[in-house]
Amino acid sequence: MTTQLPAPLAPVHVGLIVERLKAEGRLDRLFIDGEWVLPAGQSRASVIDPSTEEPVVDIALGNAQDVDVAVAAARGAFATWSVSSAESRALLLGRIHTLILERAELFAQAISLEMGAALGFARSTQVPVAAEHIRVARDNLAGYPFLTHREGVAILREAIGVCGLITPWNWPLYQITAKVGPALAAGCTVVLKPSELSPLSALLFAEVVQDAGIPPGVFNLVSGNGPEVGAALSAHPDVDMISITGSTRAGVLVAQAAAATVKRVAQELGGKSPNVILPDADLARAVPAGVAAAFRNVGQSCSAPTRMIVPRERLQEVERIALEAALNFAVGDPRSPQTTHGPVANRAQFNRVQEMIAAGIAEGARLICGGPGRPEGLERGFYCRPTIFSSVHSQMQVAQEEIFGPVLVIIAYDNVDEAVEIANDTVYGLGAHVQGQDLAVARAVAARIRSGQVHINYPAWSPHAPFGGYKRSGNGREYGIEGLEEYLETKAILGFQDASMPSTTVKSSRNAQEQS
Structure with missing residues (x-):
């Protein structure tokens, strides 16, 4: 970074x-x-x-x-x-x-x-x-x-x-x-x-x-x-x-x-959207795009896919690719043409992000990159370090609560049924993502996720697609x-x-x- x-x-x-x-x-x-x-x-x-x-x-x-x-x-x-x-x-x-x-x-x-x-x-x-x-x-x-x-x-x-x-x-x-x-x-x-x-x-x-x-x-x-x-x-x-x-x-x-x-x-x-990476997914495409989607608008999107749910046997590869993707971000002055990510929007949100990063560390989540404080060289402004946690499980605070900042958690699963269970294991149901090369399987998984929208293999945004939530993500x-x-x-x-x-x-x- x-x-x-x-x-x-x-x-x-x-x-x-x-x-x-x-x-x-x-x-x-x-x-x-x-x-x-x-x-x-x-x-x-x-x-x-x-x-x-x-x-x-x-x-x-x-x-x-x-x-x-x-x-x-x-x-x-x-x-x-x-x-x-x-x-x-x-x-x-x-x-x-x-x-x-x-x-x-x-x-x-x-x-x-x-x-x-x-x-x-x-x-x-x-x-x-x-x-x-x-x-x-x-x-x-x-x-x-x-x-x-x-x-x-x-x-x-x-x-x-x-x-x-x-x-x-x-x-x-x-x-x-x-x-x-x-x-x-x-x-x-x-x-x-x-x-x-x-x-x-x-x-x-x-x-x-x-x-x-x-x-x-x-x-x-x-x-x-x-x-x-x-x-x-x-x-x-x-x-x-x-x-x-x-x-x-x-x-x-x-x-x-x-x-x-x-x-x-x-x-x-609110939302805590899952991004299910199926076992046959092309990680070189699925992971960087997932990191970018989670950190779009500096993570300040209610439907941001901030839980990346990945096959356990491919966890280390996912972590490596996710780290490489995050290091490509340029955090800084929003007026600079080189900047990809500016500050979060206000002091309350900055404090919230810092508190949740500290909570993740205290709960035993493993930092892949980022962490508390501002990025190096930025001493004022509500700048947060793009942060990725791994070794996360669904009972952790960082896996359950909406952070609304540049924080992504990686959760491992052993089979697809468990992946779907993890995806649905929050009080929210606004957005979701599924990545896989077998479209029949990806569609079947998408149908099992309880959310108002599901995106398969990062399709283009559509203003015609109805948007809204299940559960505590709202109604209408x-x-x-x-x-x-x-x-x-x-x-x-x-x-x-x-x-x-x-x-x-x-x-x-x-x-x-x-x-x-």
């Missing part, structure tokens, strides 16, 4: 983002009912650059009173937006998609500044995949059967209503678009609460939505923390649905707050058609004898896309 020593902050990095948002007054305001408005209170939060541990700017935070105003705006807009044509909603989403791509560099700089992603990774992955969620939401409107008929019954799919969307700090734009895109496509109005730890890309997204011409009240943004703004949204009687991406603990709190009003709650929560699904349907109610109309009811399905996706 190499390290990139921090250089002075590039002026474009801070100036391009902060000065733009300051000049427009965005840092002091919330976006409610089509306007940038001052919050009701005086609370503010500092945005910390993870690479320096220094504050770069403050943002205004909303409170429960601001939530009331935003929800009222969304409720007022719902009556019109929910019955707008699917064509018009597709056109709006097309404009949002275009503007995200036009401002891709601005978004990449903001994401790197607010949560520490290597700028190259923000450019190549964080922003493009976020834009894909908007494109797919637009395209899924084409031909979607909002009205169908069954044995004389009309089945109507309608927008659920006002949706509160709570998004995390680790994939800040990606998680916003994964919720906002399908919610708007379905005809819902929304109140977004982005993480107060990575709010800059959310403010830029609100600018995009405004510039795309969204009607007042359809999209609202209230910055704030979970205990105040998140709780107020979750408990609000005029919010029909809450969608949260976050920790399992946060998801439980949201569900508890929402229970009194019996609103729909969709939760995309995002992405693709299933992500759209999450925001729809089902109405049955009996005694409806003909097909004359107009459908809100887009009739010509090509025409809508050309106009956008």
Whole structure:
């Protein structure tokens, strides 16, 4: 592993983002009912650059009173937006998609500044995949059967209503678009609460939505923390649905707050995803790709495959290849073009990673590389050493708990049945991987793993693949058609004898896309 020593902050990095948002007054305001408005209170939060541990700017935070105003705006807009044509909603989403791509560099700089992603990774992955969620939401409107008929019954799919969307700090734009895109496509109005730890890309997204011409009240943004703004949204009687991406603990709190009003709650929560390396796998391909997947986004992904489950007779070979893969990472200043992995996103996460590495050592796990502390030459910033443990068993804390950092554990098995048992031996079930040359065997193993997604032999990411969890990884699904349907109610109309009811399905996706 190499390290990139921090250089002075590039002026474009801070100036391009902060000065733009300051000049427009965005840092002091919330976006409610089509306007940038001052919050009701005086609370503010500092945005910390993870690479320096220094504050770069403050943002205004909303409170429960601001939530009331935003929800009222969304409720007022719902009556019109929910019955707008699917064509018009597709056109709006097309404009949002275009503007995200036009401002891709601005978004990449903001994401790197607010949560520490290597700028190259923000450019190549964080922003493009976020834009894909908007494109797919637009395209899924084409031909979607909002009205169908069954044995004389009309089945109507309608927008659920006002949706509160709570998004995390680790994939800040990606998680916003994964919720906002399908919610708007379905005809819902929304109140977004982005993480107060990575709010800059959310403010830029609100600018995009405004510039795309969204009607007042359809999209609202209230910055704030979970205990105040998140709780107020979750408990609000005029919010029909809450969608949260976050920790399992946060998801439980949201569900508890929402229970009194019996609103729909969709939760995309924690994970401890397995990567089963079958006995016939090509280790030279399977292991380096598995290490890279576990450490993508510095391990700060809920579906990261952080448990590599390998044949015992091939354990030493796996350890050697995994070490070689980790040594190729360049940890350092996220602005450096050589950097592959920047810091973790905040101090709390840095402390969590350090505590879990110490726990693994105390439990007797064997370090293959990494360990506690910062990489050599990096004395400030929330940098963690890419760490791989072996001699791990399923009862260890590092094999059971989500660490959310660059830590991979290797667990050995004696037969495939045991490998499947280990894969399922956590409270989570979000993602999983299986590697093997015999596809029939790989598919059979994939079918036995209890998780919302399973990837065989590292396929390309697809925004059409529904994403969500089993067990304590949550409920509901995002992405693709299933992500759209999450925001729809089902109405049955009996005694409806003909097909004359107009459908809100887009009739010509090509025409809508050309106009956008």
